[in-house]
Amino acid sequence: MTTNKKSSSNVNVETIERHQYDVVIVGAGGAGLRAAIAAADGQAKVAVISKSLLGKAHTVMAEGGVAASLGNVDADDSWDTHFYDTMKSGHFINNYEVVELYTKEVADRVLELESWGAVFDRTPVGKIMQRPFGAHSFRRLAHIGDRTGKELIRTLQYQVIHHSVDVFQEVTTTRLLLDKEGRTAGVFGYYREDGRFVIFQAKSVVLATGGFGKAYKVTSNSWESTGDGAAMAFQAGAELMDMEMVQFHPTGMVWPPGVRGLLVTEGVRGEGGLLYNSQHERFMLRYDPVLHELSSRDVVARSIYKENLAGRGTPHGGAWLDISHLPAAVVKSKLPGMYEQFLSLADVDITKEAFEVAPTTHYAMGGIRVEAATGATNIPGLFAAGEVACGLHGANRLGGNSLGDILVFGRRAGMAARAYADDHDQGDLMSGQMEDEAQRVLAPFSRTQGERPYQLMAELQEIMTNYAGMVRSRDTLETGLEQLKTLQERSTRMVISGSRAYNPGWHTIFDVQSMLVLGEAVIRGALAREESRGAHWRTDFPEELPEMGAWNFVHTFQEGTVVVRADPVPAMPDRLARLFESNQSPGILRKQQRAARRGGDS
Amino acid sequence: MSEEMVLSIYRGDANGGQEEEYRVPLETGMVVLDALHYVQAEAAPDLAVRWNCKAAHCGSCSAEVNGRPRLLCKTRLDQYVGQVVHIRPMHAFPIIKDLVTDVSSNYRVAKQIPAFQPRTPAPFTMYQRDVDRVQEFHRCIECFLCQDTCHVLRNHGGTDQYFGPRMMAKVAEWEMHPMDVADRRQFLKDVAGLPMCNVTRCCVDVCPEHIVITDNAIIPLKERVADQYWDPIRALFRRFHRPAEGAVPGAGSDVSSRA
Known part of the structure; x- marks a missing residue:
């Protein structure tokens, strides 16, 4: 990533705007904002850096709900049942410690939001309503219609602005700054508004930069999800893990072309929506005789794909989703966003007719490897939380577990970063590091000819979609890797015209570079995992193999190359392993046992 | 469908500016934001427009289309067939650049x-x-x-x-x-x-x-x-x-x- 072409105007780092904080949080989605609230709970000086405006981050697009075993509608639900569901759907390569902390704490985090003014839909007795979702044993997702992410981010956003937290909006960070001992010392970035540089010195940094779904052509992710934080940390020495695990949500919009990939919430199926193929067959009855449409996302997505392969797809290569059997008033009150979205963008009234859906890139289960309790990475002073981190979801994320993830681990990372800042001095910045970065970031302006960033973005998305998408094999992956390496090489020669002021083409350069690095990790991880597990489907290894389930694939960045190694999946202690002795979740078992006792009594 | 739309997009900053015309092929279901992305990719990579979700959830892409305040991601282009589509930044806020304002x-x-x-x-x-x-x-x-x-x-x-x-x-x-x-x-x-x-x-x-x-x-x-x-x-x-x-x-x- 270096350039030998010196920019005509050498940057004097002494003149760059600088700020000093105890804790800097990069990312202003749910995880970043929750981290900020936790970090600011005391004397610490805290800043949040947001790539877009406050309240616009990708969290806003989460629809269906937040999964927490409150037991408001199904009293048999409990943390251990939620634990069971999460581990099982993650195909047991999740970090059990992360899952245990999560399932024990998420209910408190949801109630805390209620104390902060979030207004969830209610049960008839006035409690927080919970809806069913794919592969959850019970009705578990607290929600507000189909706009739950917006409720979370808005609630957190107003908490943050009422705390003493400085928010820097529309700032892109391009590099993590380390001191000479390799400890976190700050971040380097620029204001998107005018392109001027800014340096944040910090004792600790929390990365909450989300996923990288924009690496794919058909995606539910917003423009921001370009993996900046993961790429930045990785190149600075942080480890990535499970990068082969990219979730393809079964139901994205298909038609018209402009909305292809836009999310259709799992809440549609949660509320009773049914999937049909072109022969009007409910094909999910065949693929999952127990859970039907509410099977886990990997299963439903693959089933839609297989129906199309068998020639039973819809006109634009998907499946029909139908909720029109419900009263129109119910659809409009429980799924108002979906109703509006289809009516205004696709001229379809979902209360009256079925609509086409197809899989869309949705979520990165993989990310920066962190310690369970703190979100600490292997770089001292660097923490990560939310989609950018890894460990909770394993090979397949359950719906509703990401909104819970950002609350539980955002808070934990914020607290840990504050504790770290209390115990450590500010690391010294190295001026050479900042000079190099300033020159690298400006280099595209000094070139007179070269590669166009939008063109490279399109090619990258094409490669990832065609060769490292929902269906993979050694052949596709190797072809993809070869093409990606060529693209990486071309990406060092990107050129941009115009000024540094709000220049989207310039911004795209860094998005492309981040995703090229992460794309390589995805492909190398997918090559290493010679089996099919959860979201990762290899046609040359179609079975899930017990011996492969013992490993997580960990990536390090060494001299410009991604190096993969296998680390053992942490083994559950007996008290947790016991939960999996029968093929039923603890809550369902309790319910069955109670029913059996009642049956015996009568 | 090969209909061509004419977009007249405000280009400028606090020091002033004017509308400039760009031609965009109309696709089924296209929204104004799609058309602006086409312009960015093909003609003006530095055209400033704020957007995030392109699903009317985030509220970033507010601007004025033919004089009316609208979300660019929710405004269908086909309603303007036969007209020039004038796209300007929100008037009530100070301009930063092109369609981006200081909110x-x-x-x-x-x-x-x-x-x-x-x-x-x-x-x-x-x-x-x-x-x-x-x-x-x-x-x-x-x-x-x-x-x-x-x-x-x-x-x-x-x-x-x-x-x-x-x-x-x-x-x-x-x-x-x-x-x-x-x-x-x-x-x-x-x-x-x-x-x-x-x-x-x-x-x-x-x-x-x-x-x-x-x-x-x-x-x-x-x-x-x-x-x-x-x-x-x-x-x-x-x-x-x-x-x-x-x-x-x-x-x-x-x-x-x-x-």
């Missing part, structure tokens, strides 16, 4: 709103019929189109005097929350500039979330303020029954003074 004033005033103050910590017992009314305000995506169209802000530069419709909906959201005990009446009257609104309902017309801001937020808030400050019977009552300092109506008064 920071909204965040500045939002900070001053006295926050939600629950009677007890959660879990709350609240019924759906009691929360329906506030959930309407929770639909807000903070696109600020209502602020853009509000004539107090747009034509009279009243940003310092009136917080605007978005913020009134935010106040209403907390003020009408069944568990809230804060009193924001003095704040609304003296700080937020609620009396400046003369209920022309322009904000309701442009709200992409169909929030009836004027009728459901602003008018009830005005009634609360009027009851408190201009109700003659209450004024009389207050004259004879002056509560001890800070006693009634509870937390309300000191929250207002904090604002």
Whole structure:
């Protein structure tokens, strides 16, 4: 990533705007904002850096709900049942410690939001309503219609602005700054508004930069999800893990072309929506005789794909989703966003007719490897939380577990970063590091000819979609890797015209570079995992193999190359392993046992 | 479909600018934001437009299309066939570049709103019929189109005097929350500039979330303020029954003074 072409105007780092904080949080989605609230709970000086405006981050697009075993509608639900569901759907390569902390704490985090003014839909007795979702044993997702992410981010956003937290909006960070001992010392970035540089010195940094779904052509992710934080940390020495695990949500919009990939919430199926193929067959009855449409996302997505392969797809290569059997008033009150979205963008009234859906890139289960309790990475002073981190979801994320993830681990990372800042001095910045970065970031302006960033973005998305998408094999992956390496090489020669002021083409350069690095990790991880597990489907290894389930694939960045190694999946202690002795979740078992006792009594 | 649309896009910054024409092939279902992305990729990579989700959830891509404040991601291009599509930045906010404006004033005033103050910590017992009314305000995506169209802000530069419709909906959201005990009446009257609104309902017309801001937020808030400050019977009552300092109506008064 270096350039030998010196920019005509050498940057004097002494003149760059600088700020000093105890804790800097990069990312202003749910995880970043929750981290900020936790970090600011005391004397610490805290800043949040947001790539877009406050309240616009990708969290806003989460629809269906937040999964927490409150037991408001199904009293048999409990943390251990939620634990069971999460581990099982993650195909047991999740970090059990992360899952245990999560399932024990998420209910408190949801109630805390209620104390902060979030207004969830209610049960008839006035409690927080919970809806069913794919592969959850019970009705578990607290929600507000189909706009739950917006409720979370808005609630957190107003908490943050009422705390003493400085928010820097529309700032892109391009590099993590380390001191000479390799400890976190700050971040380097620029204001998107005018392109001027800014340096944040910090004792600790929390990365909450989300996923990288924009690496794919058909995606539910917003423009921001370009993996900046993961790429930045990785190149600075942080480890990535499970990068082969990219979730393809079964139901994205298909038609018209402009909305292809836009999310259709799992809440549609949660509320009773049914999937049909072109022969009007409910094909999910065949693929999952127990859970039907509410099977886990990997299963439903693959089933839609297989129906199309068998020639039973819809006109634009998907499946029909139908909720029109419900009263129109119910659809409009429980799924108002979906109703509006289809009516205004696709001229379809979902209360009256079925609509086409197809899989869309949705979520990165993989990310920066962190310690369970703190979100600490292997770089001292660097923490990560939310989609950018890894460990909770394993090979397949359950719906509703990401909104819970950002609350539980955002808070934990914020607290840990504050504790770290209390115990450590500010690391010294190295001026050479900042000079190099300033020159690298400006280099595209000094070139007179070269590669166009939008063109490279399109090619990258094409490669990832065609060769490292929902269906993979050694052949596709190797072809993809070869093409990606060529693209990486071309990406060092990107050129941009115009000024540094709000220049989207310039911004795209860094998005492309981040995703090229992460794309390589995805492909190398997918090559290493010679089996099919959860979201990762290899046609040359179609079975899930017990011996492969013992490993997580960990990536390090060494001299410009991604190096993969296998680390053992942490083994559950007996008290947790016991939960999996029968093929039923603890809550369902309790319910069955109670029913059996009642049956015996009568 | 090979129809070609002509987009006349404002290019410029605080120092001035003008509309420039770009040609874009019309695709089925295309929205204005798609057309702008086409222009960025093919003709003007430095064309500034703010956007995030392209799904009408985030409220980033607010601008004015043929004179009307709209979300670019939700505005279908095919409705303009046969016309030139003029795309300009929001008028009520200072321009940064092209279609991007400085909306920071909204965040500045939002900070001053006295926050939600629950009677007890959660879990709350609240019924759906009691929360329906506030959930309407929770639909807000903070696109600020209502602020853009509000004539107090747009034509009279009243940003310092009136917080605007978005913020009134935010106040209403907390003020009408069944568990809230804060009193924001003095704040609304003296700080937020609620009396400046003369209920022309322009904000309701442009709200992409169909929030009836004027009728459901602003008018009830005005009634609360009027009851408190201009109700003659209450004024009389207050004259004879002056509560001890800070006693009634509870937390309300000191929250207002904090604002």
